[in-house]
Amino acid sequence: MTDEPARRLTPEEAAARRSRNMWLAVVILGFMGVVMTITMVRLSEGTHREAEKREAEAANSPLAPRPKQKETEP
Amino acid sequence: MTGAPLGQIESKDMSLQDINAAGAGSISLATPRDYLLLMKPRIIQLVVFTAAAGLLAAPGGIDPVMGVIALLAIALGSGAAGALNMWYDADIDAVMSRTSTRPIPAGRVPRDAALGFGLILSGVSVLIMWMATNTVAAALLALSIVYYAGIYTVWLKRSTPQNIVIGGGAGAFPPVIGWAAVTGGTSLDAWILFAIIFFWTPPHFWALSLLANKEYARAGVPMLPVTHGAQATRHQILAYTVILAVSAALPILTGLGGWIYAVVSSVLAACFMFLAVGVLRSKAGEDDSGPDDRKAAFGLFGFSILYLFALFGAVIVEHGLGLHWPVVGA
Numbered sequence: 081m082t083d084e085p086a087r088r089l090t091p092e093e094a095a096a097r098r099s100r101n102m103w104l105a106v107v108i109l110g111f112m113g114v115v116m117t118i119t120m121v122r123l124s125e126g127t128h129r130e131a132e133k134r135e136a137e138a139a140n141s142p143l144a145p146r147p148k149q150k151e152t153e154p
Numbered sequence: 155m156t157g158a159p160l161g162q163i164e165s166k167d168m169s170l171q172d173i174n175a176a177g178a179g180s181i182s183l184a185t186p187r188d189y190l191l192l193m194k195p196r197i198i199q200l201v202v203f204t205a206a207a208g209l210l211a212a213p214g215g216i217d218p219v220m221g222v223i224a225l226l227a228i229a230l231g232s233g234a235a236g237a238l239n240m241w242y243d244a245d246i247d248a249v250m251s252r253t254s255t256r257p258i259p260a261g262r263v264p265r266d267a268a269l270g271f272g273l274i275l276s277g278v279s280v281l282i283m284w285m286a287t288n289t290v291a292a293a294l295l296a297l298s299i300v301y302y303a304g305i306y307t308v309w310l311k312r313s314t315p316q317n318i319v320i321g322g323g324a325g326a327f328p329p330v331i332g333w334a335a336v337t338g339g340t341s342l343d344a345w346i347l348f349a350i351i352f353f354w355t356p357p358h359f360w361a362l363s364l365l366a367n368k369e370y371a372r373a374g375v376p377m378l379p380v381t382h383g384a385q386a387t388r389h390q391i392l393a394y395t396v397i398l399a400v401s402a403a404l405p406i407l408t409g410l411g412g413w414i415y416a417v418v419s420s421v422l423a424a425c426f427m428f429l430a431v432g433v434l435r436s437k438a439g440e441d442d443s444g445p446d447d448r449k450a451a452f453g454l455f456g457f458s459i460l461y462l463f464a465l466f467g468a469v470i471v472e473h474g475l476g477l478h479w480p481v482v483g484a
Contacts, residue, residue: 093181093182117219
């Protein structure tokens with residue numbers, strides 16, 4: 081701990097610091113937004129891929145409903 | 155103008171201690187705009203534009219949101235490299251009138267703050283690229299930052315007149331990174347785009363250095379006009395312009411460039427060549443050069459910026475708007 085009294089900021093110094101802090105907050109929020117956006121896109125890509133995989137598996141399954149054969153007249 | 159041997163060039167620089175001491179013990183008056191200027195926003199524009207060309211020309215596709223985020227990461231990476239360059243070059247920036255108003259030599263941003271800013275931004279840009287795209291694109295982005303801040307700024311710039319030639323590789327990475335962001339790898343076409351910027355850089359910078367050779371000499375930067383003289387530089391400008399014209403024609407042969415690109419690149423190459431011959435025939439960079447000689451060099455410098463925007467603009471228009479009709483193999 082130091083005994084030196086804290087120096088009062090000049091109005092210019094205070095304004096510059098306030099401006100820097102405000103922009104730092106904007107940048108941090110922007111970074112959070114970018115990370116969140118990446119996560120959302122990745123999740124939606126994963127969901128789509130999973131759905132496609134399930135559809136493909138279902139189509140190849142022996143239990144899958146077969147297309148109806150045309151009824152021929154006797 | 156005769157060239158001076160490397161050993162004789164001594165910087166009358168404001169020492170780094172002076173610059174560091176200038177900001178010591180006071181609260182910084184730096185504004186966010188100063189930090190934006192540290193990132194060299196004009197270079198970022200060109201970097202993002204060329205990266206977008208690589209991104210759009212690459213086969214396959216990328217989610218548009220991820221594409222925008224990849225471009226943001228490239229912009230941040232370029233800004234990080236710019237900040238690290240300004241941190242290291244603060245002493246020579248202070249000597250040259252063109253760069254003396256930059257945030258560090260002007261005393262607005264402390265040198266250490268610029269270093270911290272550059273390092274944090276480097277990490278964040280690579281992290282975002284890796285999260286949004288893939289490891290190859292992130293690794294190439296990291297490599298391009300190291301290339302510009304380490305290989306060019308720290309090593310080459312003050313040690314060899316080939317600084318711009320080899321260092322040009324740093325600015326040539328963006329289209330390859332854009333390509334890798336989409337495909338997860340690189341290809342011949344991506345490296346052709348790299349080659350175009352690589353061979354564009356020397357005539358672009360040497361045209362500028364013909365106008366500022368005395369300042370470079372005063373700062374102790376061994377630019378070609380300082381070490382080998384103006385005439386040798388004007389010859390080199392023309393030689394690299396020819397190589398550039400050949401490289402810019404390669405996309406037509408590989409199919410990357412279609413009819414629009416072929417027309418645009420041919421017209422641009424002819425104009426570039428015309429201006430380079432004009433510089434060769436001028437006395438730009440000589441002690442007895444007149445306004446017309448300086449105008450010739452400045453004209454080439456200005457046109458070279460337009461050249462790169464227009465050439466990569468043609469790639470963007472063809473691949474981004476679906477107007478790509480190949481000349482070869484159609």
